[in-house]
Amino acid sequence: MKKEVTTLKKIAQILEISISTVSRALNNHPDISHETSKKVKDLARKLHYMPNMFAKGFRQHKTNIIGVIVPNILSYFISTILKEILLQAEVNGYRVIISETNNDVKKEKEMLHTMLQFGVDGILMSLSKNTVNVDPILHALNQKPLILFDKVSNKIPCTQVIIDGEEATFNAIEHLINIGKKRIAIIKEFEQSYNSERRFQGYLRALKTNNIPIDKKLIVSTHDISLKKGRSLTSQLISLKEKPDAIFCITDAAAIGAIQTLKKFNIKIPEDIAVIGFSNSLNSTIVEPKLTTLDQPGKRIGEIAMNCLVTEIEEPKEHLTIKTIEIKTNLIIRESTLLSI
Amino acid sequence: MKKEVTTLKKIAQILEISISTVSRALNNHPDISHETSKKVKDLARKLHYMPNMFAKGFRQHKTNIIGVIVPNILSYFISTILKEILLQAEVNGYRVIISETNNDVKKEKEMLHTMLQFGVDGILMSLSKNTVNVDPILHALNQKPLILFDKVSNKIPCTQVIIDGEEATFNAIEHLINIGKKRIAIIKEFEQSYNSERRFQGYLRALKTNNIPIDKKLIVSTHDISLKKGRSLTSQLISLKEKPDAIFCITDAAAIGAIQTLKKFNIKIPEDIAVIGFSNSLNSTIVEPKLTTLDQPGKRIGEIAMNCLVTEIEEPKEHLTIKTIEIKTNLIIRESTLLSI
DNA sequence: AAACATAACGCAAACGTTTGCGGTAACGTT
DNA sequence: AACGTTACCGCAAACGTTTGCGTTATGTTT
Incomplete structure (x- = not known):
């Protein structure tokens, strides 16, 4: 079951160069000669090198994970949105963690907490039916980019994507x-x-x-x-x-x-x-x-929500972005x- | 946007004890006196301490994430399964990353790779329509527990959960x-x-x-x-x-x-x-x-698949578990x- | 009183990666 | 010949957590 895992260290040892050089070579750092770069990359491929995401995320405080919280995954409309979210996430190099609240406010709060604890880079969320106390959400919004879609609330100052x-x-x-x-x-x-x-x-x-x-x-x-x-x-x-x-x-x-x-x-x-x-x-x-x-148009909602989130993650502003995007429908x-x- | 984050170190400094003691206190290690333990936990709560999952996963080579790969999330049947997977995951303390292949074999392979690279603890998977080359899946199976459900293949020696x-x-x-x-x-x-x-x-x-x-x-x-x-x-x-x-x-x-x-x-x-x-x-x-x-009964499938996977993750065997679970239907x-x- | 067991805690290494800084050699410039 | 530049690379620290082992103080046994 367990497999020998190749690390930068191993590559460095084999090639008799330093770990930093290996790291830089793989990240296309200009300081590295084309020759060494090629050697490193070849060996990395040969040994099926996979960067340890945890060491990486640990280092750079970025997980490339986006959390999605929805009331009910069984809804066809929600599924449509999710489908597009998954697609856009992939395009932008993110992975998606999905959680369901089943319209349970307590669970909603827990999921939010778990996601933050987990270190997601941002959150996409559709409120549950009877969310009255928005404090947990405000708290989350204070820590990471958060965007609401479909089921939203005007008590929360953030980007919101809805149908008109x-x-x-x-x-x-x-x-x-x-x-x-x-x-x-x-x-x-x-x-x-x-x-x-x-x-x-x-x-x-x-x-x-x-x-x-x-x-x-x-x-x-x-x-x-x-x-x-x-x-x-x-x-x-x-x-x-x-x-x-x-x-x-x-x-x-x-x-x-x-x-x-x-x-x-x-x-x-x-x-x-x-x-x-x-x-x-x-x-x-x-x-x-x-x-x-x-x-x-669930597709449009998912697309817009995801892209807004990616923007907010990758180009952080000082102040919160507050805007409501209303999508026309036929x-x-x-x-x-x-x-x- | 950015928030001061509390770490073990910070707690240790304030309490003027060592980091290890703080860690052990929070993990209920027997070596720690009840008194210190309480002090630590109180302060941790007060400062909203959240363990850094990346440092944690990095250390113990466990992510508590399970990867799910399905052909199409829009299918009601699949959604039912997913719903139960999410529930069971939560019960067992796992988070779930979902990916869609849209019956694209190439994407299927990519997703598998990404998930492994990401360090998921196990994989739940429903094959896409025209998966003929099962090598990538065998390769994955060699690294992490993997369970197939619904769309399965007898060319893959692993636990499979299907409808009869x-x-x-x-x-x-x-x-x-x-x-x-x-x-x-x-x-x-x-x-x-x-x-x-x-x-x-x-x-x-x-x-x-x-x-x-x-x-x-x-x-x-x-x-x-x-x-x-x-x-x-x-x-x-x-x-x-x-x-x-x-x-x-x-x-x-x-x-x-x-x-x-x-x-x-x-x-x-x-x-x-x-x-x-x-x-x-x-x-x-x-x-x-x-x-x-x-x-x-998508619910049953999700439930069984998830529980089998958790077992395989937490009680690893030397040899691969090969069994097919057929669920009766009405x-x-x-x-x-x-x-x- | 000597020897030992126990409880409670600290030290330091380790996980794999990134990165600022510094170093060396080779070359070109005055 | 002395200096500056450039290209390339290594050192070592840092991220936050866990954990084996060592240490101290205290209590217990002979």
């Missing part, structure tokens, strides 16, 4: 209005959800802009949005005296639940009630009718809002 | 036979896919056991199984003179494609043609009719095979 949910929702609602819908319901989360709240703002603005009165009965909220909640809240909506003629859900899962319930009660989609989701998840094209939804129109006129 | 696809498929096919199906088609991958091949063996055995002749026209293969391929291969199947009365797909995605095509041609599911998939993915309950499928019967008799 406000405008996205605005467009989606206007699309519903354009196809003649007037009683547009929304299924959302409670106020503490940043994303939900922004989407709700877009909903309100679209209605206001188009002079449609706001009916509080058409605004329903839940703590844990899901397919099941989509179903139950939809039952609630269609039992109203004045039914909605469209339902906007801040999540594809909820939208699919809505569709299932509507079909169960033989309500025609989109003629009677149109449905829009949010995410452009895989399921949105499997469900029938296919779901109109808002694309969530409405993908499918059968659930496609009126065949 | 043979028996699973056998059960699925027998289920089809039990509901009266006789011309059972299979949509699979070409021979080089280990998993596909094992499932195919189960298919053959089930037919043989039940004295059903094998019709080669009902066996279709592809290199890249997917939803689209599920569609096209199904069109191919239903254009046969003697149509199948059931289709078994080695993948949920392909099965959903099959369902879509069957519906398009107004073929009744399951009366005319029944469909079974493999994975119990999220989509399998969204599609209509809901898909009968085989559960893939048939989940849903509408796509539910004949309402």
Whole structure:
């Protein structure tokens, strides 16, 4: 199992030169003659020399590891982001440690601590659902570059990368209005959800802009949005005296639940009630009718977040970088809002 | 940004004792008096002491990092495994570095190299689709504990954790036979896919056991199984003179494609043609009719793989551990095979 | 009282790498 | 001939931690 490991020392001994020369040769230091440089490199290759990352990281206080903390790895959207983060990390010569909080604030704090202790060069993080005390994060931010994505908080002064949910929702609602819908319901989360709240703002603005009165009965909220909640809240909506003629859900899962319930009660989609989701998840094209939804470009988020982080790591500023990058998104129109006129 | 960092040295200076004593105190070495031990620990806490992992790993040649290499992180099944790996890693005090190969053999080799160079304590790996040259993996296996899961190869002498696809498929096919199906088609991958091949063996055995002749026209293969391929291969199947009365797909995605095509041609599911998939993915309950499928307990795989690896790391043997752990799975019967008799 | 055991701690080396500084030789310049 | 320059290389310290061994003081046994 154990293998003889080649070090600079060994190479130096064989070649009868000093360790420093070997080190410099391998790092292309100009002080080394082309001849020795070549000898060293050849031997290093032959002996399968691998620099000991620990000695290296130990010396130069740089680990080339980036920590990523997300609530739930099972989410397709998150996976998309992770995929791109991994790619960009590789391109930039970093490795990635991933941790999951499962929306547990205590764990979130622990993971943050572990990562710092481990000496990551920077942190990419998506907050868990009920992070109220941001002190641990501020503390981390004080030590290493940290960037928030998707699930963010305006209480934390750092670079944040998010989807422009406000405008996205605005467009989606206007699309519903354009196809003649007037009683547009929304299924959302409670106020503490940043994303939900922004989407709700877009909903309100679209209605206001188009002079449609706001009916509080058409605004329903839940703590844990899901397919099941989509179903139950939809039952609630269609039992109203004045039914909605469209339902906007801040999540594809909820939208699919809505569709299932509507079909169960033989309500025609989109003629009677149109449905829009949010995410452009895989399921949105499997469900029938296919779901109109808002694309969530996870790739872009991952790409931007990672590149911002690398910049902050490699070009450290005196003061914290505070900026919010909002990524525009597209409405993908499918059968659930496609009126065949 | 930079923060004063507390080291053993600093604590030692303040307390006017030696560094070794501080180290031992924090590591609960018996040589240290309870009194000093307490003083040290108190001060350490007060100064937010964090052991420098690099100095530590450097000293004891142990990183407490485990490398995970998978073909594609976007797969729900893989995500499930990863989720459990992360959990078990945390429980056992390890951190996890994840890399994606995207089924690129060259990248696979690189990742392996990087991980070894980085000094991971062990590797968990799922092979990419077309890994033929296993030398790099053998080389890695020679240096550190390595365990394969899901996508494995019998050319590599190590612990392997897989789903018992043979028996699973056998059960699925027998289920089809039990509901009266006789011309059972299979949509699979070409021979080089280990998993596909094992499932195919189960298919053959089930037919043989039940004295059903094998019709080669009902066996279709592809290199890249997917939803689209599920569609096209199904069109191919239903254009046969003697149509199948059931289709078994080695993948949920392909099965959903099959369902879509069957519906398009107004073929009744399951009366005319029944469909079974493999994975119990999220989509399998969204599609209509809901898909009968085989559960893939990713959680179990992740759990077992991780625990085996930890054992191999912490209790090293002289010889390589060679064993294959096959996890049984359940048939989940849903509408796509539910004949309402 | 001598010999020994024990508890508690310090010394110093070691892990593999990087790097500032200094040194040597060879050459070119006045 | 004396000096400056350049190219190339080695010495040794440093990073923070662990650990074998040595040391001291104290207590215990004969």
